[in-house]
Amino acid sequence: MSEQEYIIECDNLVKIYKTEDIEVMALQGLDCKVRPGELMAIIGNSGSGKSTFLNMIGGLDRPTAGRLYVDGKDLFKFSEAELVQYKRNTVGFVWQNNARNLISYLTALQNVMMPMLFTTEKEKKQRAEYLLELVGMSHKKDNRLSQLSGGEQQRIAIAIALANDPKILLADEPTGSVDPKTAAYIFDTFKRLNRELGLTIVIVTHDMSVAGKVERVVSIRDGKISSERIMKSDYLDRLQEASLFDGSSHEEYAVLDRANRLQVPSEMLAQTGIDGSRVKMTVENGRIIITPPEK
Helix, strand or coil: CCCCCCCEEEEEEEEEEECCCCEEEEEEEEEEEECCCCEEEEECCCCCCHHHHHHHHCCCCCCCEEEEEECCEEHHHCCHHHHHHHHHHCEEEECCCHHHCCCCCCEHHHHHHCCCCCCCHHHHHHHHHHHHHHCCCHHHCCCEHHHCCHHHHHHHHHHHHCCCCCCEEEEECCCCCCCHHHHHHHHHHHHHHHHHHCCEEEEECCCHHHHCCCCEEEEEECCEEEEEEEECHHHHCCCCCCCCCCHHHEEEEECCCCCCCCCCCHHHHHHHCCCCCCCEEEEECCEEEEECCCC
8 A cells, every 4th residue: 555645634624603693604615734753843823724724634623615635534524432543542642731732630640641552651740751851841740730831731732642642733822822942842852753753743833933943834814725945955955953044044835725716924915015806917927917907
């Protein structure tokens, strides 16, 4: 059997939230594919749909329409029981709010053991100790929540997410509540897990210093993928050692939807003096040129 080309495939994904008074379309025909072993970031403004997208992959929310395959499985066809097994075995989640990750009255070791599906306490303990060592927290295994810093709690949360050896790690703003130095350490943990375990990791973040350190950055605007930034080939060899990349390390590509539409970032429009709803488009030497309309 050939190796799976994509571990996540989203095709024309739609999510509509309804209340008595209003409908909100959180995802509007989103298309995205992720290869096994990728370490990627998803960025976007509040309300853009990035966390909704992550929740879909994590099995925490069901799409309204479209196709969603994860690890070769069609999430649309899952029963509730199958969805529970999927969330236990295929994906691990790391949240920004540590209250969703950790139980305060348990030690770090007990927290990591809690979700494990192994049959014996000995197996659970061995696995938990291994994971705590992997995230650099074995020396704090007997500490409770109140005895740990925010960064230490988040590293333990990563160990918890890995408890059942998932194929995909999903992180929703994992560095959003810590200082820049701690954020860098947490991201280095993700990078090491990706490199050593071959783990597929998808991070939703506002932190551009984190986004600048991954090979692929996907931007979501208005419920669609609007652009992707791919790290330049001459930077790839330095990715493991470098602690920070700026925007010059990536090349940005606009993403066409099924109707050949694209979203032009507002900052680019501002630089060209375009502020209305109409633009002039011409083709010159094989390039599409967008300029303000003639007055």
